[in-house]
Amino acid sequence: MQVFDSTIPAVEVTDLTQRFGTVLAVDRLSLSIPPGMCYGIVGPNGAGKTTTLTAMCGLREPTSGAIRIAGHDLRTDRVNALAQLGIMMDGLSLPERLTATEVLRYSAGLRGLDDSWRARADDLLEILGLDAAPRTLIVEYSTGMRKKINLALAMLHRPRVLILDEPFEAIDPVSARSIEQVLTQHAAAGGTVVMSSHIMDFVERNCRRVAVVAGGRVLVEGPVDEVAAGGTLNERFVELVGADPVRPLKWLT
Numbered sequence: 001m002q003v004f005d006s007t008i009p010a011v012e013v014t015d016l017t018q019r020f021g022t023v024l025a026v027d028r029l030s031l032s033i034p035p036g037m038c039y040g041i042v043g044p045n046g047a048g049k050t051t052t053l054t055a056m057c058g059l060r061e062p063t064s065g066a067i068r069i070a071g072h073d074l075r076t077d078r079v080n081a082l083a084q085l086g087i088m089m090d091g092l093s094l095p096e097r098l099t100a101t102e103v104l105r106y107s108a109g110l111r112g113l114d115d116s117w118r119a120r121a122d123d124l125l126e127i128l129g130l131d132a133a134p135r136t137l138i139v140e141y142s143t144g145m146r147k148k149i150n151l152a153l154a155m156l157h158r159p160r161v162l163i164l165d166e167p168f169e170a171i172d173p174v175s176a177r178s179i180e181q182v183l184t185q186h187a188a189a190g191g192t193v194v195m196s197s198h199i200m201d202f203v204e205r206n207c208r209r210v211a212v213v214a215g216g217r218v219l220v221e222g223p224v225d226e227v228a229a230g231g232t233l234n235e236r237f238v239e240l241v242g243a244d245p246v247r248p249l250k251w252l253t
Protein backbone atom coordinates (compact mmCIF):
# COMPACT_ATOMS: atom_id res chain seq x y z
CA MET A 1 0.00 0.00 0.00
CA GLN A 2 1.38 3.38 -0.97
CA VAL A 3 1.37 5.99 1.77
CA PHE A 4 -0.69 9.09 1.12
CA ASP A 5 0.56 12.55 0.44
CA SER A 6 -0.32 13.80 3.92
CA THR A 7 -1.42 17.18 2.56
CA ILE A 8 -4.26 15.67 0.48
CA PRO A 9 -7.39 14.49 2.33
CA ALA A 10 -8.04 10.77 2.01
CA VAL A 11 -11.70 11.60 1.44
CA GLU A 12 -13.16 15.03 0.85
CA VAL A 13 -16.92 15.45 0.73
CA THR A 14 -18.26 18.85 -0.29
CA ASP A 15 -21.91 19.85 0.08
CA LEU A 16 -23.16 16.32 -0.43
CA THR A 17 -26.94 16.18 -0.81
CA GLN A 18 -29.03 13.07 -1.36
CA ARG A 19 -32.78 13.12 -1.85
CA PHE A 20 -35.00 10.06 -2.09
CA GLY A 21 -38.26 11.51 -3.37
CA THR A 22 -39.41 13.82 -0.60
CA VAL A 23 -36.85 12.47 1.92
CA LEU A 24 -33.75 14.60 2.37
CA ALA A 25 -31.34 11.89 3.58
CA VAL A 26 -28.15 13.97 3.35
CA ASP A 27 -28.26 17.72 3.51
CA ARG A 28 -25.21 19.65 2.21
CA LEU A 29 -22.83 17.52 4.26
CA SER A 30 -19.11 18.33 4.09
CA LEU A 31 -16.23 16.35 5.59
CA SER A 32 -12.49 16.39 5.13
CA ILE A 33 -10.95 13.13 6.28
CA PRO A 34 -7.16 13.21 6.71
CA PRO A 35 -5.06 10.23 5.63
CA GLY A 36 -3.42 7.74 7.98
CA MET A 37 -6.13 7.43 10.58
CA CYS A 38 -9.25 5.66 11.60
CA TYR A 39 -12.18 8.07 11.23
CA GLY A 40 -15.58 7.44 12.79
CA ILE A 41 -18.99 8.55 11.57
CA VAL A 42 -21.65 8.15 14.24
CA GLY A 43 -25.28 9.15 14.40
CA PRO A 44 -28.74 7.87 15.25
CA ASN A 45 -30.71 5.49 13.02
CA GLY A 46 -31.67 7.24 9.80
CA ALA A 47 -29.03 9.98 10.25
CA GLY A 48 -27.66 9.52 6.73
CA LYS A 49 -24.48 7.58 7.51
CA THR A 50 -25.02 4.71 5.07
CA THR A 51 -26.22 7.10 2.38
CA THR A 52 -23.05 9.18 2.81
CA LEU A 53 -20.76 6.13 2.74
CA THR A 54 -22.60 4.74 -0.32
CA ALA A 55 -21.90 7.98 -2.18
CA MET A 56 -18.23 7.93 -1.04
CA CYS A 57 -17.91 4.42 -2.51
CA GLY A 58 -19.27 5.62 -5.84
CA LEU A 59 -22.22 3.24 -5.55
CA ARG A 60 -24.84 5.94 -5.99
CA GLU A 61 -24.66 9.23 -7.83
CA PRO A 62 -25.64 11.89 -5.26
CA THR A 63 -28.30 14.50 -5.96
CA SER A 64 -25.55 17.12 -5.72
CA GLY A 65 -22.16 17.73 -4.19
CA ALA A 66 -18.65 16.46 -4.85
CA ILE A 67 -16.46 13.68 -3.46
CA ARG A 68 -12.74 13.34 -3.91
CA ILE A 69 -10.78 10.24 -2.93
CA ALA A 70 -7.07 10.99 -2.42
CA GLY A 71 -7.54 14.00 -4.69
CA HIS A 72 -9.40 12.12 -7.44
CA ASP A 73 -12.90 13.37 -8.18
CA LEU A 74 -15.40 10.50 -8.12
CA ARG A 75 -17.37 11.93 -11.00
CA THR A 76 -14.66 13.13 -13.38
CA ASP A 77 -11.79 10.79 -12.41
CA ARG A 78 -13.79 7.78 -11.33
CA VAL A 79 -11.34 4.98 -12.21
CA ASN A 80 -8.49 6.51 -10.23
CA ALA A 81 -10.79 7.41 -7.34
CA LEU A 82 -12.22 3.89 -7.08
CA ALA A 83 -8.75 2.34 -7.37
CA GLN A 84 -7.92 3.83 -3.94
CA LEU A 85 -10.88 2.19 -2.24
CA GLY A 86 -11.75 -1.01 -0.41
CA ILE A 87 -15.39 -1.09 0.59
CA MET A 88 -17.56 -3.08 2.93
CA MET A 89 -21.24 -2.25 2.65
CA ASP A 90 -24.24 -4.42 3.45
CA GLY A 91 -26.27 -5.59 0.52
CA LEU A 92 -23.42 -6.01 -1.98
CA SER A 93 -23.89 -9.32 -3.71
CA LEU A 94 -21.34 -12.15 -3.45
CA PRO A 95 -20.84 -15.21 -5.65
CA GLU A 96 -22.89 -17.49 -3.43
CA ARG A 97 -21.74 -20.88 -4.75
CA LEU A 98 -18.04 -20.30 -4.05
CA THR A 99 -15.91 -20.86 -0.92
CA ALA A 100 -14.05 -17.99 0.75
CA THR A 101 -10.78 -18.83 -0.99
CA GLU A 102 -12.54 -19.12 -4.35
CA VAL A 103 -14.22 -15.74 -3.88
CA LEU A 104 -10.87 -14.14 -3.05
CA ARG A 105 -9.23 -15.80 -6.06
CA TYR A 106 -12.08 -14.58 -8.25
CA SER A 107 -11.66 -11.03 -6.94
CA ALA A 108 -7.86 -11.17 -7.40
CA GLY A 109 -8.41 -12.28 -11.00
CA LEU A 110 -10.89 -9.50 -11.71
CA ARG A 111 -8.47 -6.95 -10.31
CA GLY A 112 -5.47 -8.44 -12.09
CA LEU A 113 -3.49 -8.80 -8.85
CA ASP A 114 -0.08 -10.46 -8.84
CA ASP A 115 0.47 -13.70 -6.91
CA SER A 116 1.11 -11.91 -3.62
CA TRP A 117 -2.68 -11.89 -3.09
CA ARG A 118 -2.46 -15.53 -1.94
CA ALA A 119 -0.40 -14.73 1.17
CA ARG A 120 -2.71 -11.82 2.02
CA ALA A 121 -5.77 -14.03 1.53
CA ASP A 122 -4.32 -16.69 3.85
CA ASP A 123 -3.56 -14.06 6.51
CA LEU A 124 -7.01 -12.50 6.27
CA LEU A 125 -8.85 -15.84 6.35
CA GLU A 126 -6.84 -16.92 9.38
CA ILE A 127 -7.21 -13.64 11.31
CA LEU A 128 -10.92 -13.49 10.55
CA GLY A 129 -11.41 -17.13 11.52
CA LEU A 130 -12.77 -18.11 8.12
CA ASP A 131 -10.07 -20.74 7.59
CA ALA A 132 -11.95 -23.02 10.00
CA ALA A 133 -14.62 -23.70 7.37
CA PRO A 134 -12.66 -23.90 4.11
CA ARG A 135 -15.30 -25.86 2.21
CA THR A 136 -18.32 -23.86 3.35
CA LEU A 137 -20.04 -22.02 0.50
CA ILE A 138 -20.89 -18.34 0.87
CA VAL A 139 -24.59 -19.22 0.60
CA GLU A 140 -24.18 -21.13 3.89
CA TYR A 141 -22.45 -18.26 5.71
CA SER A 142 -23.91 -16.57 8.80
CA THR A 143 -24.38 -12.79 8.84
CA GLY A 144 -21.11 -12.32 10.74
CA MET A 145 -19.18 -14.58 8.36
CA ARG A 146 -20.51 -12.54 5.40
CA LYS A 147 -19.26 -9.41 7.09
CA LYS A 148 -15.83 -10.99 7.48
CA ILE A 149 -15.49 -12.22 3.88
CA ASN A 150 -16.56 -8.76 2.73
CA LEU A 151 -13.79 -7.25 4.86
CA ALA A 152 -11.25 -9.69 3.40
CA LEU A 153 -12.42 -8.73 -0.12
CA ALA A 154 -12.15 -5.04 0.79
CA MET A 155 -8.53 -5.45 1.92
CA LEU A 156 -7.20 -7.97 -0.60
CA HIS A 157 -5.82 -5.41 -3.05
CA ARG A 158 -4.24 -3.29 -0.26
CA PRO A 159 -6.31 -0.15 -0.88
CA ARG A 160 -5.33 3.15 0.67
CA VAL A 161 -8.81 3.89 1.95
CA LEU A 162 -11.20 1.45 3.58
CA ILE A 163 -14.84 2.51 3.75
CA LEU A 164 -16.73 0.28 6.15
CA ASP A 165 -20.40 0.48 7.05
CA GLU A 166 -20.97 -0.88 10.56
CA PRO A 167 -17.99 -3.28 10.53
CA PHE A 168 -18.81 -4.66 14.00
CA GLU A 169 -22.50 -5.31 13.55
CA ALA A 170 -23.23 -9.04 14.04
CA ILE A 171 -19.59 -9.76 14.89
CA ASP A 172 -18.71 -11.77 18.00
CA PRO A 173 -16.38 -10.12 20.57
CA VAL A 174 -13.32 -12.23 19.73
CA SER A 175 -13.64 -11.57 16.01
CA ALA A 176 -14.32 -7.89 16.74
CA ARG A 177 -11.00 -7.69 18.57
CA SER A 178 -9.21 -9.26 15.55
CA ILE A 179 -10.89 -6.86 13.12
CA GLU A 180 -10.02 -3.95 15.39
CA GLN A 181 -6.36 -4.94 15.27
CA VAL A 182 -6.42 -5.32 11.48
CA LEU A 183 -7.92 -1.85 11.09
CA THR A 184 -5.44 -0.21 13.48
CA GLN A 185 -2.57 -1.87 11.59
CA HIS A 186 -3.99 -0.51 8.33
CA ALA A 187 -4.02 3.02 9.78
CA ALA A 188 -0.57 2.62 11.36
CA ALA A 189 0.79 1.69 7.91
CA GLY A 190 -0.49 4.99 6.50
CA GLY A 191 -3.90 3.83 5.32
CA THR A 192 -7.23 5.40 6.18
CA VAL A 193 -10.31 3.74 7.64
CA VAL A 194 -13.64 5.53 7.35
CA MET A 195 -16.30 3.70 9.27
CA SER A 196 -19.78 4.18 10.59
CA SER A 197 -20.52 2.60 13.93
CA HIS A 198 -22.97 2.57 16.79
CA ILE A 199 -20.24 1.17 19.04
CA MET A 200 -18.97 4.33 20.74
CA ASP A 201 -16.46 2.32 22.72
CA PHE A 202 -14.68 1.24 19.55
CA VAL A 203 -14.78 4.71 18.04
CA GLU A 204 -13.38 6.21 21.24
CA ARG A 205 -10.61 3.62 21.44
CA ASN A 206 -9.49 3.59 17.82
CA CYS A 207 -10.63 6.61 15.87
CA ARG A 208 -8.59 9.78 15.94
CA ARG A 209 -11.44 11.92 14.66
CA VAL A 210 -15.19 11.55 14.62
CA ALA A 211 -18.17 13.22 12.96
CA VAL A 212 -21.54 13.12 14.67
CA VAL A 213 -24.29 13.33 12.06
CA ALA A 214 -28.05 13.65 12.42
CA GLY A 215 -30.71 14.65 9.95
CA GLY A 216 -28.18 14.38 7.13
CA ARG A 217 -25.94 17.08 8.60
CA VAL A 218 -22.73 17.17 10.62
CA LEU A 219 -23.56 18.28 14.17
CA VAL A 220 -19.96 18.28 15.36
CA GLU A 221 -16.64 17.04 14.00
CA GLY A 222 -13.15 16.85 15.39
CA PRO A 223 -10.64 14.87 17.46
CA VAL A 224 -12.53 12.30 19.52
CA ASP A 225 -11.49 13.72 22.90
CA GLU A 226 -12.57 17.23 21.85
CA VAL A 227 -15.94 15.98 20.62
CA ALA A 228 -16.38 13.98 23.85
CA ALA A 229 -15.69 17.25 25.71
CA GLY A 230 -14.51 15.76 28.99
CA GLY A 231 -17.15 13.01 29.16
CA THR A 232 -17.53 9.79 27.22
CA LEU A 233 -18.39 9.85 23.54
CA ASN A 234 -21.58 8.00 24.39
CA GLU A 235 -22.67 10.72 26.84
CA ARG A 236 -21.83 13.45 24.35
CA PHE A 237 -23.67 11.61 21.58
CA VAL A 238 -26.86 11.33 23.66
CA GLU A 239 -26.54 14.99 24.66
CA LEU A 240 -26.10 16.11 21.04
CA VAL A 241 -28.72 13.89 19.50
CA GLY A 242 -31.22 14.25 22.36
CA ALA A 243 -32.88 11.41 24.18
CA ASP A 244 -36.27 11.92 25.80
CA PRO A 245 -37.08 9.73 28.79
CA VAL A 246 -39.30 6.83 27.77
CA ARG A 247 -42.78 7.33 29.22
CA PRO A 248 -44.09 4.52 31.46
CA LEU A 249 -45.80 1.74 29.48
CA LYS A 250 -49.04 1.10 31.36
CA TRP A 251 -49.57 -2.22 29.63
CA LEU A 252 -46.38 -3.60 31.21
CA THR A 253 -47.75 -3.31 34.74
Ligand SMILES: Nc1ncnc2c1ncn2[C@@H]1O[C@H](COP(=O)(O)OP(=O)(O)OP(=O)(O)O)[C@@H](O)[C@H]1O
Pocket residue numbers: 020023024025043044045046047048049050051052
Ligand atom coordinates in the same frame (compact mmCIF):
# COMPACT_ATOMS: atom_id res chain seq x y z
N1 LIG B 1 -32.91 3.76 -1.06
C1 LIG B 1 -33.63 4.58 -0.28
N2 LIG B 1 -34.85 5.00 -0.67
C2 LIG B 1 -35.58 5.83 0.10
N3 LIG B 1 -35.15 6.33 1.28
C3 LIG B 1 -33.94 5.94 1.72
C4 LIG B 1 -33.12 5.04 0.96
N4 LIG B 1 -31.97 4.85 1.64
C5 LIG B 1 -32.06 5.57 2.76
N5 LIG B 1 -33.24 6.23 2.81
C6 LIG B 1 -33.68 7.15 3.87
O1 LIG B 1 -32.61 8.08 4.07
C7 LIG B 1 -32.46 8.38 5.45
C8 LIG B 1 -31.04 8.07 5.89
O2 LIG B 1 -30.86 6.65 5.84
P1 LIG B 1 -29.45 5.96 6.10
O3 LIG B 1 -29.61 4.51 5.80
O4 LIG B 1 -28.40 6.71 5.37
O5 LIG B 1 -29.26 6.20 7.68
P2 LIG B 1 -28.18 5.61 8.68
O6 LIG B 1 -27.62 6.76 9.43
O7 LIG B 1 -27.22 4.73 7.97
O8 LIG B 1 -29.11 4.75 9.66
P3 LIG B 1 -28.83 3.38 10.49
O9 LIG B 1 -27.99 3.76 11.69
O10 LIG B 1 -30.21 2.98 10.92
O11 LIG B 1 -28.18 2.38 9.58
C9 LIG B 1 -33.54 7.58 6.18
O12 LIG B 1 -34.65 8.44 6.36
C10 LIG B 1 -33.87 6.47 5.21
O13 LIG B 1 -35.20 6.04 5.38
